[in-house]
Amino acid sequence: xxxxxxFNLVKNxxxxxxxxxLAWKDPTPKEEYDVVIIGGGGHGLATAYYLAKEHNxxxxxxxxxxxxxxxxxxxxxxxxxxxxxxxxxxxxSEFGMDLWRKMSQDLNYNVMFSPRGIINLAxxxxxxxxxxxxxxxxxxxxxxxxxxxxxxxxxxxxxxDFSENVRFPIFGGLMxxxxxxxxxxxxxxxYARQADSMGVDIIQNCEVIxxxxxxxxxxxxxxxxxxxxxKKVGLCVAGSTNILAEKLNMTLPIETHLLQACVSEPxxxxxxxxxxxxxxxxxxxxSDKGEMVMGGDxxxxxxxxxRGNLPTLQHVLTEGIAMMxxxxxxxxxxxxxxxxxxxxxxxxxxxxxxxxxxxxxCGWCYGGFKATPASGWTFAHTIAQDRVHELNAGYSLNRxxxxxxxxxxxxxxxxxxx
Amino acid sequence: xxxxxxPHCGMRSQNEFSYGGDASVKRPELNKExxxxxxxxxxxxxxxxxxKHLELWQHISGCRQWIKVERDTATHEIFRTxxxxxxxx
Numbered sequence: 001x002x003x004x005x006x007f008n009l010v011k012n013x014x015x016x017x018x019x020x021x022l023a024w025k026d027p028t029p030k031e032e033y034d035v036v037i038i039g040g041g042g043h044g045l046a047t048a049y050y051l052a053k054e055h056n057x058x059x060x061x062x063x064x065x066x067x068x069x070x071x072x073x074x075x076x077x078x079x080x081x082x083x084x085x086x087x088x089x090x091x092x093s094e095f096g097m098d099l100w101r102k103m104s105q106d107l108n109y110n111v112m113f114s115p116r117g118i119i120n121l122a123x124x125x126x127x128x129x130x131x132x133x134x135x136x137x138x139x140x141x142x143x144x145x146x147x148x149x150x151x152x153x154x155x156x157x158x159x160x161d162f163s164e165n166v167r168f169p170i171f172g173g174l175m176x177x178x179x180x181x182x183x184x185x186x187x188x189x190x191y192a193r194q195a196d197s198m199g200v201d202i203i204q205n206c207e208v209i210x211x212x213x214x215x216x217x218x219x220x221x222x223x224x225x226x227x228x229x230x231k232k233v234g235l236c237v238a239g240s241t242n243i244l245a246e247k248l249n250m251t252l253p254i255e256t257h258l259l260q261a262c263v264s265e266p267x268x269x270x271x272x273x274x275x276x277x278x279x280x281x282x283x284x285x286x287s288d289k290g291e292m293v294m295g296g297d298x299x300x301x302x303x304x305x306x307r308g309n310l311p312t313l314q315h316v317l318t319e320g321i322a323m324m325x326x327x328x329x330x331x332x333x334x335x336x337x338x339x340x341x342x343x344x345x346x347x348x349x350x351x352x353x354x355x356x357x358x359x360x361x362c363g364w365c366y367g368g369f370k371a372t373p374a375s376g377w378t379f380a381h382t383i384a385q386d387r388v389h390e391l392n393a394g395y396s397l398n399r400x401x402x403x404x405x406x407x408x409x410x411x412x413x414x415x416x417x418x
Numbered sequence: 419x420x421x422x423x424x425p426h427c428g429m430r431s432q433n434e435f436s437y438g439g440d441a442s443v444k445r446p447e448l449n450k451e452x453x454x455x456x457x458x459x460x461x462x463x464x465x466x467x468x469x470k471h472l473e474l475w476q477h478i479s480g481c482r483q484w485i486k487v488e489r490d491t492a493t494h495e496i497f498r499t500x501x502x503x504x505x506x507x
Binding site for chain 1: 419420431432433436437439440454455458459461462463464465466467468471473489491492493494
């Protein structure tokens with residue numbers, strides 16, 4: 001594989017950049033693979049990469065219905081954080097933060113990881129107490145957390161509404177300085193390029209239409225481009241999980257919902273951090289191009305449409321304007337939507353299933369992007385070793401049966417309000 | 419904007435309603451032994467169909483009644499609406 005470096009950049013400049021190698025190939029599916037990963041999104045690509053890199057399993061195919069990186073990894077708001085209270089989520093995400101920090105070097109691809117810090121605003125004394133508790137839990141797990149008072153928040157984000165007579169005054173906030181953002185497409189492309197170079201077949205425009213299961217064991221998959229035999233199959237299909245589960249006669253604790261995001265026109269640098277509104281659900285950061293990247297609530301009803309509806313967008317942006325009034329002056333550039341695999345406790349599932357050789361990776365709700373490296377790493381381990389790693393042991397499928405839920409927000413099973 | 423035909427009030431905008439999830443889920447009968455698996459299916463497991471989906475909505479800013487709505491989860495088209503206690507054929 002051609003290494004991306006300043007020397008190669010200069011060298012290729014002499015030939016007008018027309019002679020770069022393709023970043024990944026377009027192979028015809030083989031008859032049989034050791035492992036087939038369904039879903040060429042961030043998690044699927046990362047899983048294939050870590051299967052090859054950490055477990056030396058390279059006879060692997062990624063089967064993607066559309067094109068790689070065309071789903072949620074290309075539709076998110078690029079926020080990376082590990083500010084969780086529960087041990088399972090905190091330790092898993094912090095492991096991922098380490099992978100993020102070295103990802104650009106590891107993949108030889110600039111993913112533009114920018115640890116600019118995230119601030120969750122608090123709007124009451126009770127919320128400050130809750131944040132103090134969450135911050136302490138984070139620090140016990142080795143995650144950086146700083147509780148900020150009103151004056152400290154004002155110093156960092158003076159453009160927020162600090163006037164006296166607002167409905168939700170800013171009391172302070174919880175900051176994770178090491179959190180940040182990354183270039184989401186580069187994450188997908190970087191993993192794809194490396195996985196391809198190690199022998200993984202990336203097969204696009206290939207839809208899975210069925211599974212070949214006999215005597216409780218998976219033997220392969222049926223696709224729009226023919227049957228493919230496989231010793232092991234991993235599902236990494238986010239919002240399409242229920243559709244494939246139905247073909248396997250499985251009913252999962254997952255509902256598919258629609259989440260929108262939007263960006264404003266680009267403006268000069270104004271916001272250095274990721275900031276979330278604490279009295280509702282709104283988050284904002286500024287991209288390197290200057291656009292304000294914003295998002296918030298789900299549309300609130302089951303949906304497989306990758307496009308949203310205006311009432312929710314209006315509701316979310318009303319919160320944004322309450323938090324930072326200057327946003328009302330900006331023109332909207334783009335809005336888009338993605339479909340989320342909302343689990344019943346808000347936490348993901350990375351586990352084996354009752355079918356031998358079939359592995360499940362789903363339930364990311366809207367926190368899937370930041371989990372990309374840790375999800376791929378632990379899912380690769382689970383597939384290669386046929387047992388869960390301690391990092392994803394809590395993300396079991398049967399926790400809903402045994403009552404070991406990981407309900408970070410305490411919202412219960414109303415997935416559409418979480 | 420979705421428009422939902424409330425069987426009690428007529429056509430209203432989605433802003434007047436709140437969502438209540440899959441309407442095909444049935445609480446287990448309590449006059450017999452209920453297995454963990456049955457509780458699991460009632461509380462957590464969902465088909466989350468792509469296509470026609472029967473779901474509960476509440477006309478929260480209207481008559482406050484719960485209703486059933488048959489809606490397509492891929493196109494958002496609404497086909498039929500029912501009163502909460504109406505049987506859906």
